[in-house]
Amino acid sequence: MPPIAQYIWNGLVTGGILALPAVAFSLLWRLLRFPNFAVSTYLTVGAYVALVLNQGLRVSIALAWLGALAGTGAVALAVDRIAFRPMRDRRPFSLAIASIGVTFVLENFVRFVWSNDFRSYDVPVTRAMSVAGLRIGRDQLLILGVAVILMALAQTYLRRTRLGVAMRATADNPFLAAVKGVPTERVIAAATLGGGALAGGAGVFLGLDASIDPLMGAGLIISVFAAAILGGVGSAPGALAGALIVGIAEEVGTLVIPPTYKTAIGFAIILVVLLVRPTGLAGARA
Amino acid sequence: MIAYLIAIATLVGVRALLTLGLNVQWGLTGLVNLGVVAFFAIGAYTSALLAVGGTPLAAAWPAAIGLASLAGAALAIVALRLREDYLAIVTLGFGEVLRLFLLNEAWLTRGANGVTAIPRPLHARFSGHYDLFYLALVLATVGLVYLGLERLRRAPFGRVLRAIREDETVAAVAGKPVFRFKVQAFTLGAGVAGLAGILFAHYLAYIEPNMFLPQESLFVWLALILGGSGNNRGALLGSAVLLGLLEGSRFLKDVIPFLTGVRLAAAQQILVGVVLVLLMIRRPEGLLPEKPGSD
Numbered sequence: 001m002p003p004i005a006q007y008i009w010n011g012l013v014t015g016g017i018l019a020l021p022a023v024a025f026s027l028l029w030r031l032l033r034f035p036n037f038a039v040s041t042y043l044t045v046g047a048y049v050a051l052v053l054n055q056g057l058r059v060s061i062a063l064a065w066l067g068a069l070a071g072t073g074a075v076a077l078a079v080d081r082i083a084f085r086p087m088r089d090r091r092p093f094s095l096a097i098a099s100i101g102v103t104f105v106l107e108n109f110v111r112f113v114w115s116n117d118f119r120s121y122d123v124p125v126t127r128a129m130s131v132a133g134l135r136i137g138r139d140q141l142l143i144l145g146v147a148v149i150l151m152a153l154a155q156t157y158l159r160r161t162r163l164g165v166a167m168r169a170t171a172d173n174p175f176l177a178a179v180k181g182v183p184t185e186r187v188i189a190a191a192t193l194g195g196g197a198l199a200g201g202a203g204v205f206l207g208l209d210a211s212i213d214p215l216m217g218a219g220l221i222i223s224v225f226a227a228a229i230l231g232g233v234g235s236a237p238g239a240l241a242g243a244l245i246v247g248i249a250e251e252v253g254t255l256v257i258p259p260t261y262k263t264a265i266g267f268a269i270i271l272v273v274l275l276v277r278p279t280g281l282a283g284a285r286a
Numbered sequence: 287m288i289a290y291l292i293a294i295a296t297l298v299g300v301r302a303l304l305t306l307g308l309n310v311q312w313g314l315t316g317l318v319n320l321g322v323v324a325f326f327a328i329g330a331y332t333s334a335l336l337a338v339g340g341t342p343l344a345a346a347w348p349a350a351i352g353l354a355s356l357a358g359a360a361l362a363i364v365a366l367r368l369r370e371d372y373l374a375i376v377t378l379g380f381g382e383v384l385r386l387f388l389l390n391e392a393w394l395t396r397g398a399n400g401v402t403a404i405p406r407p408l409h410a411r412f413s414g415h416y417d418l419f420y421l422a423l424v425l426a427t428v429g430l431v432y433l434g435l436e437r438l439r440r441a442p443f444g445r446v447l448r449a450i451r452e453d454e455t456v457a458a459v460a461g462k463p464v465f466r467f468k469v470q471a472f473t474l475g476a477g478v479a480g481l482a483g484i485l486f487a488h489y490l491a492y493i494e495p496n497m498f499l500p501q502e503s504l505f506v507w508l509a510l511i512l513g514g515s516g517n518n519r520g521a522l523l524g525s526a527v528l529l530g531l532l533e534g535s536r537f538l539k540d541v542i543p544f545l546t547g548v549r550l551a552a553a554q555q556i557l558v559g560v561v562l563v564l565l566m567i568r569r570p571e572g573l574l575p576e577k578p579g580s581d
Contacts, residue, residue, distance in 0.1 A: 083563050086567045087567055093371065093374065094570060095566075097566055098566040100507075101558075101559040101560070102563060104504070104556065111552040115546075115549075225375045225379075229372070260389065263382055264383045270376065274376065275364070
C-alpha cells in the first residue's frame with residue numbers, strides 16, 4: 001500500500017471535522033449575508049467547554065462532547081443577540097468586521113483563563129488499527145462516523161422540518177419569506193444555535209485528533225472559507241464535499257510542499273475558484 | 287518616563303501611517319483590505335534585508351516602498367473584481383500566506399530568527415539623543431504623508447475615489463475608469479503601509495515574522511473606524527487613541543496582582559474586540575465623522 005493512501009485517509013478525517021463548521025459557516029453566510037469569522041472560533045469554544053467538563057468535572061468525553069454542543073450553541077446565540085442583532089440592516093462588511101471583534105473577545109477570554117498552553121482530554125489511549133497497511137485510529141473512525149451522522153441529520157432537518165424549510169426559504173429570499181409569515185428571527189436563532197453546536201462539536205474532535213489551544217479554531221478560518229466557497233455558499237452538501245476536498249488536498253499537499261504551508265493550500269483553492277468564477281460557485285439549493 | 291513617552295509617540299506615528307494608508311483604500315475608495323499587515327511587512331523586510339546586505343538606505347527605502355506598492359497593485363489587479371466579502375478573505379489570506387513565507391523561507395528572510403542589527407539611519411550623527419531624532423523623523427514623515435493625502439483627497443482624483451465609494455455605477459456612467467482608479471488607490475495605500483514598515487524596522491533594528499500577525503491588520507481597522515473613516519484627521523486621532531488604550535491598560539498590571547503577561551495581553555485584546563463591536567453597533571462613523579459633501 002503506497003503511503004499516499006495514508007495521507008488520503010488522514011485528509012478524510014480532517015475534512016470530516018472541517019465539514020461541520022463549513023456547513024454552519026456556509027448556511028449562516030447565506031442566511032445572514034455576511035461571512036461570520038466567529039464560526040471558526042466556536043471550535044475553540046467547544047473544545048474548552050468539553051475540557052472543563054472532562055478535566056474539571058471528570059465527565060466522560062462522550063458527555064463532555066454533548067455539553068460542548070449545547071454550550072457552544074448557547075454562546076453562538078448570545079453572540080448573535082448581543083453583537084449581530086442590532087446590526088441586521090447594515091451592509092455585510094460591517095457585520096464581518098464586528099464578527100472579527102467577536103473572535104478577539106472569545107479567543108482571548110480562553111487565553112485569559114487557560115493561557116497559551118497546549119492541552120488534551122483525559123481519554124484512554126487506544127492503539128491504532130492496521131488495516132491493509134494503513135494506520136487507522138479508533139478516534140478517527142469514531143470522529144468520521146459521528147461527523148457523517150451529524151451531516152445527515154442537518155440535511156434531514158433542512159429538508160424535512162418546518163423550521164428547516166423556513167430556513168432555506170429565508171436564505172433564498174428573506175423578504176418573500178417574511179411576507180409569507182416565516183418568523184425571521186426564530187429562523188436565525190435556530191440556525192445560529194445549530195451552527196454553533198456543529199462548530200463546537202467539531203472543536204472537540206479537533207482536540208481529540210490534534211490538541212487544544214486558544215488558536216486552534218482561528219487557524220482553520222481559511223480552510224473553512226475554502227470549503228464553503230468550493231461547495232457554493234449556502235449549500236450544505238456542497239460545503240461537505242468542499243470540506244472533504246480541502247481536507248484531502250491539505251494532507252496530500254504536504255507530500256509536495258512543506259507542512260508549514262498547509263494554510264496556503266486552502267488559500268490557493270479560494271483564489272482559483274474565485275478567479276475562475278469571481279462571484280463564487282453558486283451553490284445548489286441547500 | 288520621557289524615554290517611554292518618546293517610544294510610544296514613535297509607535298503612534300508608525301500606526302498613524304498604517305491608518306492613513308488604509309484610509310486611502312477603505313476610507314476614501316471603499317476597498318476592503320484585511321491584509322494591511324502584509325504590506326507593512328513587505329516594506330519592513332525589504333528595507334531591512336537590503337540595508338543589512340549593505341545597500342545604502344537612500345536606495346533601500348525607495349525599493350521597499352516600490353515593492354510594497356507593486357505587491358498592492360498585483361493583489362488589486364487579481365482581487366479587486368471580487369465581491370466585498372470575498373475580497374475580505376482573499377486579503378486576509380494574503381497576509382497569512384506572506385507571514386508563512388517569512389517564517390519558512392529562511393534563505394531569504396532568516397525565518398523565525400528574524401533580521402537583526404538593522405542599521406539605524408544617521409545613528410553616528412545623533413548618537414546623543416537618537417530616539418528624539420527618530421521621533422522627529424517619524425513625525426515629519428507622518429506630517430508630509432498627511433498633507434499629501436489631504437491634498438489628494440480634495441483633488442479631482444480624491445473626488446473620483448469618493449464617488450466610486452458612494453456608487454461605483456454612477457462613477458462608471460460618468461466616464462471614470464473605475465477599475466483603474468481602484469487599483470491606483472489600493473497601490474497608494476499599500477505604498478504608505480510599506481513606508482510605515484520601513485520606519486518600524488529601522489526603529490527597532492530587529493524584526494521577526496510574529497510581529498506581523500493578522501491581528502495587527504485588525505488594530506489598523508479599529509484605529510481607522512474609531513477615528514472616523516474617510517477622514518485623515520480621524521485616522522491620526524484613532525491611531526493615538528488606540529495606542530492610548532493599549533498602553534494605558536498596561537498599567538493595570540501594577541494594580542491587579544494576578545495579571546500575568548499572557549493575561550494582560552489577553553485582556554488588552556478583549557478590550558480591543560469589545561470596543562470594535564460597540565463602535566460598529568453604536569458609532570460606525572467614528573469620533574470624527576467625515577463631513578458629508580466636504581470639499
